[in-house]
Amino acid sequence: MIKRTSQDIRRLNRFEVLRRFYAGSDAVSRQDLAAATGLSFATVANLTSELLEAEVLVEAGHEDSSGGRPRALLAVNADRGALIGVDIAETAVHAELFDLALEVRHSVERPLPPGDVRPADVVERLADCVEELLRVSGVPRARVLGVGVSVPGVVEHEGGVSSFSPYWSWHEVPLRALLDERLRLPLRLDNPLRASTVAELWFGAGREADDLVVLTLRAGVGAGIAIGGQLYRGFTNSAGEWGHTCLAIDGRLCTCGNRGCVEAYVSTRGIAQTWRELAPDDTRASGPDDAATVAALARAADERDPTAIEVINRTGRHLGAAMANLVNLLNPRVVVLGNQVVDLLGERLLSATYEAVTRHALPLPRRAASLRRSAVPHNAVTRGAAAFALEGFLDDRDVFGPVSRMRQPRERRDAKRTGPAVAEGGLRLEG
Ligand SMILES: [Zn+2]
Numbered sequence: 001m002i003k004r005t006s007q008d009i010r011r012l013n014r015f016e017v018l019r020r021f022y023a024g025s026d027a028v029s030r031q032d033l034a035a036a037t038g039l040s041f042a043t044v045a046n047l048t049s050e051l052l053e054a055e056v057l058v059e060a061g062h063e064d065s066s067g068g069r070p071r072a073l074l075a076v077n078a079d080r081g082a083l084i085g086v087d088i089a090e091t092a093v094h095a096e097l098f099d100l101a102l103e104v105r106h107s108v109e110r111p112l113p114p115g116d117v118r119p120a121d122v123v124e125r126l127a128d129c130v131e132e133l134l135r136v137s138g139v140p141r142a143r144v145l146g147v148g149v150s151v152p153g154v155v156e157h158e159g160g161v162s163s164f165s166p167y168w169s170w171h172e173v174p175l176r177a178l179l180d181e182r183l184r185l186p187l188r189l190d191n192p193l194r195a196s197t198v199a200e201l202w203f204g205a206g207r208e209a210d211d212l213v214v215l216t217l218r219a220g221v222g223a224g225i226a227i228g229g230q231l232y233r234g235f236t237n238s239a240g241e242w243g244h245t246c247l248a249i250d251g252r253l254c255t256c257g258n259r260g261c262v263e264a265y266v267s268t269r270g271i272a273q274t275w276r277e278l279a280p281d282d283t284r285a286s287g288p289d290d291a292a293t294v295a296a297l298a299r300a301a302d303e304r305d306p307t308a309i310e311v312i313n314r315t316g317r318h319l320g321a322a323m324a325n326l327v328n329l330l331n332p333r334v335v336v337l338g339n340q341v342v343d344l345l346g347e348r349l350l351s352a353t354y355e356a357v358t359r360h361a362l363p364l365p366r367r368a369a370s371l372r373r374s375a376v377p378h379n380a381v382t383r384g385a386a387a388f389a390l391e392g393f394l395d396d397r398d399v400f401g402p403v404s405r406m407r408q409p410r411e412r413r414d415a416k417r418t419g420p421a422v423a424e425g426g427l428r429l430e431g
Contacts, residue, residue: 010047012230013039014394017047018056019229022102022202022387027060027073048074054394055080056100076101081145082137083393084130084185085386087192087379088122088151090167090219091289095129096382097137100145100390102202104378106137114289119173122151127182146186146389150195150381151175152220154238167219167255188385188392192216193240195384196376197224197231200336202387204376209333213326214374215242217319217341219290221263223326243267247322265318268294268341275311282307291340298344312345313352320356327361327369338374 016037020028024036034044051057052074060075078101087094090112097106110125126149134141152167155175176189197214200206205214210229216222221243225232232239243263244256251260252273264270268290275285275297284300287293300308323335342349354371361369374380 011395013037013043014047014051015391016229017044018051018390018394019202019206021057021074021076023207027063027075029063029071029073031071033074051394056390056394078103081143081393082139083145083386083389084133084147085195085379085382085384085389086126086129086147086149087195087381087385088126088149089192089381090152091291093122093125093129094379094382095126095133096379096386097133097139098383098386102383102386102390104383106133107382108132108136117168119170119175119178123175123178123182126179130183130185141185144185145393146188147183148188148190148195148385148387148389148392149175149179150190150192150385152192154241155189155191156237186389186392186396188388190237190385190388191222192220192381192384193222193224194231194233195382195388196338196374196380197226197384198387199376199380199384200224200338200374201226201229201231203383204374204380205334205336205372211330211332212334212336213330213332214336214338215323216339217266217337218339219268221267225330227330242322242326245322245325247318262318262322266315266322266341270318271297271311271315271341271345274314275308278311279307291344294341294344298346301345301348309348312348315345316349316352316354317356319349320353320358321360323353323371324357324360324366327357327365331365332369335369335371336374337371338376338380342373 016039017033020033020036030041030044030048033048034041037044048057055077057074058077060073062070063073064070078099080100082105083098083100083102085096085098092109092111094107094109096104099105108129110129112125113121130147153170176187179187193214193216196216200212200214205212206226206229210226212226214224216224223240223242225240244254244258244261246258246260247262247265248260252264252270253259254261254264265274272285272287272290272293275282275293279285284296285293287296297308297311301312326332327335337350350371357371358366376383
């Protein structure tokens with residue numbers, strides 16, 4: 001069992017406190033924070049005084065409390081600095097500059113070349129995006145508190161290595177080192193599953209629920225998991241690779257090399273393949289790219305094309321069965337569906353999915369879970385990536401003075417995440 005250090009607990013508590021500022025009203029009292037988080041007033045007072053010292057929070061007047069002493073209010077100091085959130089998707093790099101209240105100030109996008117993109121292409125475009133954001137916003141480089149980058153695939157949280165990317169043939173790419181060299185700004189790297197889950201925790205369904213699953217459906221498919229209001233990363237930061245769980249033994253070939261994965265049926269590529277299988281002569285089923293094909297599918301379904309409707313129904317059946325596995329396994333309060341596929345296929349896909357979840361999930365967890373579309377405004381991935389950058393800034397040893405001296409040395413933290421249990425050989429039968 002992994003023992004949590006006092007520093008880990010402090011970081012988790014800080015996340016809980018900060019989350020209330022982003023999820024709720026503009027100004028919050030320490031008493032309200034204690035009530036909302038379940039932390040003691042003393043702990044909240046301690047954490048908020050650190051955040052005030054770091055100028056992440058500011059005093060924001062007092063609220064009337066009937067009879068008693070007026071309560072001091074705190075708010076996020078939006079002008080403390082800027083954060084940049086980057087979403088590396090399969091066709092483009094999207095980057096946004098946020099203030100510290102995580103409001104979008106400027107957005108830019110650079111298309112990626114089609115086909116097998118090299119890490120250097122991505123780094124180059126990402127650096128261009130950051131330069132342009134700084135230029136158009138007039139924000140000096142020194143005011144950028146951090147850059148959060150979401151990159152598809154399996155990303156080692158500590159080392160920042162993208163071990164595997166589902167779109168491109170990337171293996172063991174030292175992305176953090178490449179970006180560090182080019183950007184020279186504090187950097188946090190993670191994948192879109194976790195970025196959109198943090199955005200949902202801070203700005204979406206997480207405002208009402210602490211146990212949620214956020215499904216990403218685009219060229220890649222996966223699940224972000226939050227348990228008790230905290231992002232669940234797994235031992236080596238790869239939790240949530242639900243897209244590569246098996247839905248059909250000996251089924252379709254998947255981009256990961258296995259067969260029958262969820263992703264092979266419900267990604268844009270999988271949906272386009274289903275359409276081609278059902279209508280081999282329909283040229284609309286072979287668009288310039290998979291996202292365009294799925295958009296054409298949505299139009300065909302709107303025109304009551306029976307094959308198109310059948311493709312969406314089949315996709316919903318696959319998605320619902322795979323979702324029922326998650327509902328049975330995790331017993332979430334909310335399952336959030338976001339991203340491209342849901343935006344394109346909308347209610348038609350959702351009702352087919354809902355029917356299938358109802359059929360496949362056990363009654364108890366099924367009744368506890370509600371299924372909804374993402375309510376995070378704008379791009380959830382860039383927003384979540386910016387939230388990671390903020391976390392990185394707060395973790396920085398310079399920010400909190402004496403507290404940071406209590407941290408474990410880096411080596412020990414690394415050892416904890418990649419200890420002997422994941423040595424060569426991996427999964428073993430023991431005993
Ligand atoms: Zn797979």
